[in-house]
Amino acid sequence: MDSTLEIRKRIHNFIDEADERILRIFNAIIEAEEEDSELETSEYPQVPDYVYDRIEEEREKYLKGESKTSSWEEVKARLMDKL
Structure with a gap:
């Protein structure tokens, strides 16, 4: 090379x-x-490393089944209730 x-x-x-x-x-x-x-x-602000770290932490929780997830319909209903 x-x-x-x-x-x-x-x-x-x-x-x-x-x-x-x-x-x-x-x-x-x-x-x-x-x-x-x-x-x-x-045009695009730089994303700080701690944001990526937090995303990775949440991803790991999700993969281990340690975080609550919602369907699109549940998310949509919660948002509509706030309006």
Whole structure:
């Protein structure tokens, strides 16, 4: 398996020789990555680790049969009663 450094060198060499079509493909990949990272930091707040920890705790309780569950109809009825 190639190291990151080897991969970088190979890509740099390839780009130096690439035609316009390949350069446009690379550019589209870069733009997509930049858009994804902008979305991650701006539109979607980061979920703290303790939330995932709590979800995992509740999941474990459910799998062991230690937590009460409700059907969709029961949940819906409770919500309708609150309205």
